[in-house]
Amino acid sequence: MLLQLSTWPDIEQYLKTSQAIVIPIGSTEQHGPTGLIGTDALCAEAVARGVGAATGALVAPVLAVGMAQHHMEFPGSLSLRPTTLIAVIEDLLVGLHRTGFRQFFFVNGHGGNVATLKAAFAQVYWTLTTQGRPAADQVRCQVQNWWAQPRVYQLTRELYGDREGVHATPTEIALTRYLYPDRVKMATLAPLGTTDYAIYTAADFRRRFPDGRMGSDPTLATGEQGQQFYERAVESLTARYRAFIQDATGRPPDSEPLAPPSPG
Numbered sequence: 209m210l211l212q213l214s215t216w217p218d219i220e221q222y223l224k225t226s227q228a229i230v231i232p233i234g235s236t237e238q239h240g241p242t243g244l245i246g247t248d249a250l251c252a253e254a255v256a257r258g259v260g261a262a263t264g265a266l267v268a269p270v271l272a273v274g275m276a277q278h279h280m281e282f283p284g285s286l287s288l289r290p291t292t293l294i295a296v297i298e299d300l301l302v303g304l305h306r307t308g309f310r311q312f313f314f315v316n317g318h319g320g321n322v323a324t325l326k327a328a329f330a331q332v333y334w335t336l337t338t339q340g341r342p343a344a345d346q347v348r349c350q351v352q353n354w355w356a357q358p359r360v361y362q363l364t365r366e367l368y369g370d371r372e373g374v375h376a377t378p379t380e381i382a383l384t385r386y387l388y389p390d391r392v393k394m395a396t397l398a399p400l401g402t403t404d405y406a407i408y409t410a411a412d413f414r415r416r417f418p419d420g421r422m423g424s425d426p427t428l429a430t431g432e433q434g435q436q437f438y439e440r441a442v443e444s445l446t447a448r449y450r451a452f453i454q455d456a457t458g459r460p461p462d463s464e465p466l467a468p469p470s471p472g
Protein backbone atom coordinates (compact mmCIF):
# COMPACT_ATOMS: atom_id res chain seq x y z
CA MET A 209 0.00 0.00 0.00
CA LEU A 210 1.63 3.18 -1.19
CA LEU A 211 0.99 6.36 0.77
CA GLN A 212 1.08 8.57 -2.30
CA LEU A 213 -1.54 6.44 -4.08
CA SER A 214 -3.90 6.41 -1.09
CA THR A 215 -6.56 8.79 0.21
CA TRP A 216 -6.74 10.10 3.75
CA PRO A 217 -9.73 7.86 4.58
CA ASP A 218 -7.60 4.90 3.36
CA ILE A 219 -4.89 5.89 5.85
CA GLU A 220 -7.40 6.40 8.67
CA GLN A 221 -8.70 2.90 8.01
CA TYR A 222 -5.16 1.47 7.86
CA LEU A 223 -4.36 2.99 11.26
CA LYS A 224 -7.13 0.90 12.83
CA THR A 225 -5.15 -2.24 12.03
CA SER A 226 -1.53 -1.03 12.07
CA GLN A 227 0.41 1.94 13.40
CA ALA A 228 3.52 1.09 11.39
CA ILE A 229 4.93 2.62 8.24
CA VAL A 230 7.83 1.61 6.01
CA ILE A 231 9.96 4.57 4.93
CA PRO A 232 12.52 4.07 2.15
CA ILE A 233 15.51 6.39 2.38
CA GLY A 234 18.40 6.64 -0.06
CA SER A 235 20.70 9.21 -1.54
CA THR A 236 21.22 11.03 -4.81
CA GLU A 237 24.95 10.90 -5.39
CA GLN A 238 27.55 9.83 -7.93
CA HIS A 239 27.97 6.08 -8.36
CA GLY A 240 31.08 5.95 -10.48
CA PRO A 241 31.24 6.64 -14.22
CA THR A 242 28.61 4.03 -15.11
CA GLY A 243 26.24 3.84 -12.12
CA LEU A 244 23.05 5.87 -11.80
CA ILE A 245 23.16 8.92 -9.54
CA GLY A 246 19.87 7.77 -8.05
CA THR A 247 21.11 4.25 -7.24
CA ASP A 248 20.66 4.39 -3.45
CA ALA A 249 17.18 5.91 -3.60
CA LEU A 250 16.00 3.64 -6.43
CA CYS A 251 17.18 0.49 -4.62
CA ALA A 252 15.65 1.46 -1.25
CA GLU A 253 12.37 2.41 -2.91
CA ALA A 254 12.08 -0.89 -4.80
CA VAL A 255 12.94 -3.06 -1.79
CA ALA A 256 10.60 -1.12 0.50
CA ARG A 257 7.75 -1.52 -1.97
CA GLY A 258 8.48 -5.24 -2.09
CA VAL A 259 8.22 -5.42 1.71
CA GLY A 260 4.96 -3.48 1.53
CA ALA A 261 3.54 -5.87 -1.04
CA ALA A 262 4.53 -8.90 1.06
CA THR A 263 3.18 -7.60 4.37
CA GLY A 264 0.41 -5.13 3.56
CA ALA A 265 2.46 -2.40 5.21
CA LEU A 266 1.98 1.21 4.23
CA VAL A 267 5.03 2.50 2.32
CA ALA A 268 5.95 6.19 2.31
CA PRO A 269 7.46 8.04 -0.66
CA VAL A 270 11.20 7.54 -0.84
CA LEU A 271 13.37 10.13 0.87
CA ALA A 272 15.68 10.47 -2.10
CA VAL A 273 18.22 12.93 -0.71
CA GLY A 274 20.38 11.91 2.25
CA MET A 275 23.70 12.76 3.83
CA ALA A 276 26.33 12.57 1.10
CA GLN A 277 28.76 15.43 1.77
CA HIS A 278 31.75 13.33 0.66
CA HIS A 279 30.34 12.97 -2.88
CA MET A 280 29.74 16.68 -3.45
CA GLU A 281 32.84 17.19 -5.59
CA PHE A 282 31.12 15.17 -8.34
CA PRO A 283 28.50 17.09 -10.37
CA GLY A 284 24.92 15.96 -9.90
CA SER A 285 25.33 14.80 -6.32
CA LEU A 286 22.84 16.16 -3.79
CA SER A 287 23.18 16.22 -0.02
CA LEU A 288 21.54 17.52 3.10
CA ARG A 289 23.68 18.60 6.03
CA PRO A 290 23.47 16.08 8.89
CA THR A 291 21.56 18.60 10.99
CA THR A 292 19.12 19.26 8.12
CA LEU A 293 18.47 15.54 7.64
CA ILE A 294 17.85 15.16 11.38
CA ALA A 295 15.35 18.03 11.21
CA VAL A 296 13.61 16.50 8.17
CA ILE A 297 13.25 13.11 9.87
CA GLU A 298 12.04 14.74 13.09
CA ASP A 299 9.39 16.79 11.28
CA LEU A 300 8.12 13.81 9.30
CA LEU A 301 7.94 11.40 12.24
CA VAL A 302 6.46 13.89 14.71
CA GLY A 303 3.85 14.70 12.07
CA LEU A 304 3.03 11.04 11.41
CA HIS A 305 2.85 10.40 15.16
CA ARG A 306 0.21 13.11 15.49
CA THR A 307 -2.32 11.06 13.50
CA GLY A 308 -1.48 7.74 15.13
CA PHE A 309 1.68 6.22 13.68
CA ARG A 310 3.94 4.63 16.29
CA GLN A 311 6.43 2.37 14.47
CA PHE A 312 8.80 3.66 11.82
CA PHE A 313 10.72 1.10 9.78
CA PHE A 314 13.37 2.62 7.51
CA VAL A 315 14.67 0.67 4.52
CA ASN A 316 17.99 2.33 3.83
CA GLY A 317 20.04 2.36 0.64
CA HIS A 318 23.03 4.49 1.69
CA GLY A 319 25.63 3.76 4.36
CA GLY A 320 26.32 7.46 4.83
CA ASN A 321 22.79 7.92 6.21
CA VAL A 322 23.10 5.54 9.16
CA ALA A 323 24.81 7.72 11.76
CA THR A 324 22.53 10.67 11.02
CA LEU A 325 19.41 8.49 11.03
CA LYS A 326 20.25 7.11 14.46
CA ALA A 327 20.83 10.62 15.76
CA ALA A 328 17.46 11.59 14.27
CA PHE A 329 15.73 8.72 16.10
CA ALA A 330 17.18 9.97 19.40
CA GLN A 331 15.93 13.46 18.52
CA VAL A 332 12.43 12.11 17.81
CA TYR A 333 12.28 10.17 21.11
CA TRP A 334 13.48 13.29 22.92
CA THR A 335 10.91 15.56 21.31
CA LEU A 336 7.91 13.26 21.71
CA THR A 337 8.62 12.34 25.32
CA THR A 338 9.63 15.75 26.62
CA GLN A 339 6.59 17.34 25.00
CA GLY A 340 4.36 14.73 26.63
CA ARG A 341 2.83 13.59 23.33
CA PRO A 342 0.26 10.75 23.64
CA ALA A 343 1.69 7.22 23.72
CA ALA A 344 5.15 8.62 23.16
CA ASP A 345 6.62 5.64 25.00
CA GLN A 346 5.26 3.31 22.32
CA VAL A 347 7.23 4.95 19.53
CA ARG A 348 9.92 2.83 17.92
CA CYS A 349 12.23 3.55 15.01
CA GLN A 350 14.48 1.10 13.22
CA VAL A 351 16.79 1.29 10.22
CA GLN A 352 17.73 -1.72 8.11
CA ASN A 353 20.29 -1.60 5.29
CA TRP A 354 19.04 -3.76 2.41
CA TRP A 355 22.53 -4.75 1.19
CA ALA A 356 23.71 -5.80 4.66
CA GLN A 357 21.11 -8.50 5.25
CA PRO A 358 23.00 -11.78 5.81
CA ARG A 359 21.56 -13.65 2.82
CA VAL A 360 22.15 -10.66 0.56
CA TYR A 361 25.73 -10.27 1.73
CA GLN A 362 26.34 -13.99 1.34
CA LEU A 363 25.43 -13.73 -2.35
CA THR A 364 27.64 -10.65 -2.67
CA ARG A 365 30.64 -12.60 -1.36
CA GLU A 366 29.93 -15.55 -3.64
CA LEU A 367 29.55 -13.46 -6.79
CA TYR A 368 32.10 -10.68 -6.34
CA GLY A 369 34.48 -11.45 -3.45
CA ASP A 370 36.92 -8.60 -2.88
CA ARG A 371 35.78 -6.83 -6.06
CA GLU A 372 32.64 -5.69 -4.24
CA GLY A 373 34.43 -2.66 -2.77
CA VAL A 374 32.38 -0.23 -0.68
CA HIS A 375 30.90 2.30 -3.10
CA ALA A 376 29.31 1.92 -6.54
CA THR A 377 29.40 -1.77 -5.70
CA PRO A 378 28.39 -4.50 -8.16
CA THR A 379 25.66 -5.50 -5.68
CA GLU A 380 23.82 -2.18 -5.91
CA ILE A 381 24.61 -1.71 -9.60
CA ALA A 382 23.17 -5.19 -10.27
CA LEU A 383 19.95 -4.22 -8.51
CA THR A 384 19.61 -1.06 -10.61
CA ARG A 385 20.33 -3.09 -13.77
CA TYR A 386 17.43 -5.36 -12.77
CA LEU A 387 15.14 -2.40 -12.05
CA TYR A 388 16.18 -0.18 -14.98
CA PRO A 389 17.81 -2.50 -17.54
CA ASP A 390 18.29 0.13 -20.24
CA ARG A 391 19.71 2.87 -18.07
CA VAL A 392 22.91 1.55 -16.47
CA LYS A 393 25.96 2.11 -18.64
CA MET A 394 28.57 -0.58 -19.12
CA ALA A 395 32.17 0.40 -19.87
CA THR A 396 35.71 -0.71 -19.24
CA LEU A 397 36.89 0.92 -16.04
CA ALA A 398 40.34 1.87 -14.82
CA PRO A 399 42.13 -0.45 -12.38
CA LEU A 400 41.19 0.01 -8.74
CA GLY A 401 43.25 2.38 -6.60
CA THR A 402 43.65 2.75 -2.87
CA THR A 403 41.98 0.39 -0.41
CA ASP A 404 42.05 2.99 2.35
CA TYR A 405 38.34 3.74 2.54
CA ALA A 406 38.43 6.40 5.25
CA ILE A 407 36.16 9.32 4.38
CA TYR A 408 37.02 12.96 4.96
CA THR A 409 36.08 15.96 2.79
CA ALA A 410 34.54 15.88 -0.68
CA ALA A 411 37.73 17.20 -2.30
CA ASP A 412 39.80 14.57 -0.53
CA PHE A 413 37.37 11.89 -1.67
CA ARG A 414 37.63 12.89 -5.33
CA ARG A 415 41.44 13.05 -5.14
CA ARG A 416 41.73 9.54 -3.74
CA PHE A 417 38.80 8.01 -5.69
CA PRO A 418 39.03 9.91 -9.00
CA ASP A 419 36.22 8.12 -10.86
CA GLY A 420 33.97 7.85 -7.80
CA ARG A 421 34.26 4.13 -7.12
CA MET A 422 35.69 2.83 -3.87
CA GLY A 423 37.37 -0.49 -4.60
CA SER A 424 34.45 -1.82 -6.62
CA ASP A 425 34.13 -3.49 -10.00
CA PRO A 426 30.60 -2.76 -11.21
CA THR A 427 31.36 -4.36 -14.59
CA LEU A 428 30.60 -7.68 -12.85
CA ALA A 429 26.96 -6.73 -12.26
CA THR A 430 24.10 -8.27 -14.24
CA GLY A 431 20.36 -7.78 -14.09
CA GLU A 432 19.85 -11.47 -13.30
CA GLN A 433 22.04 -11.09 -10.24
CA GLY A 434 20.11 -7.97 -9.38
CA GLN A 435 16.87 -9.94 -9.33
CA GLN A 436 18.41 -12.40 -6.87
CA PHE A 437 19.51 -9.52 -4.64
CA TYR A 438 16.05 -8.00 -4.83
CA GLU A 439 14.32 -11.22 -3.84
CA ARG A 440 16.71 -11.91 -0.97
CA ALA A 441 16.49 -8.37 0.34
CA VAL A 442 12.70 -8.33 0.27
CA GLU A 443 12.51 -11.73 1.98
CA SER A 444 14.95 -10.74 4.74
CA LEU A 445 13.41 -7.34 5.38
CA THR A 446 9.89 -8.78 5.36
CA ALA A 447 10.95 -11.03 8.26
CA ARG A 448 12.58 -8.13 10.05
CA TYR A 449 9.55 -5.89 9.58
CA ARG A 450 7.23 -8.56 10.96
CA ALA A 451 9.45 -9.09 13.99
CA PHE A 452 9.72 -5.34 14.51
CA ILE A 453 5.99 -4.64 14.57
CA GLN A 454 5.11 -7.70 16.66
CA ASP A 455 7.76 -6.90 19.24
CA ALA A 456 6.58 -3.29 19.30
CA THR A 457 3.00 -4.32 20.01
CA GLY A 458 3.97 -6.78 22.73
CA ARG A 459 2.95 -9.88 20.83
CA PRO A 460 5.29 -12.88 20.59
CA PRO A 461 8.01 -12.68 17.95
CA ASP A 462 7.21 -13.95 14.48
CA SER A 463 7.80 -17.66 13.97
CA GLU A 464 9.70 -16.86 10.81
CA PRO A 465 13.35 -16.68 11.89
CA LEU A 466 15.60 -13.79 11.04
CA ALA A 467 18.47 -14.50 8.72
CA PRO A 468 21.60 -15.85 10.47
CA PRO A 469 24.46 -13.48 11.29
CA SER A 470 26.69 -12.30 8.50
CA PRO A 471 28.93 -15.08 7.16
CA GLY A 472 31.76 -12.52 7.07
Ligand SMILES: [Zn+2]
Binds near residue numbers: 248317318375380
Ligand atom coordinates in the same frame (compact mmCIF):
# COMPACT_ATOMS: atom_id res chain seq x y z
ZN1 LIG B 1 25.15 3.46 -3.28
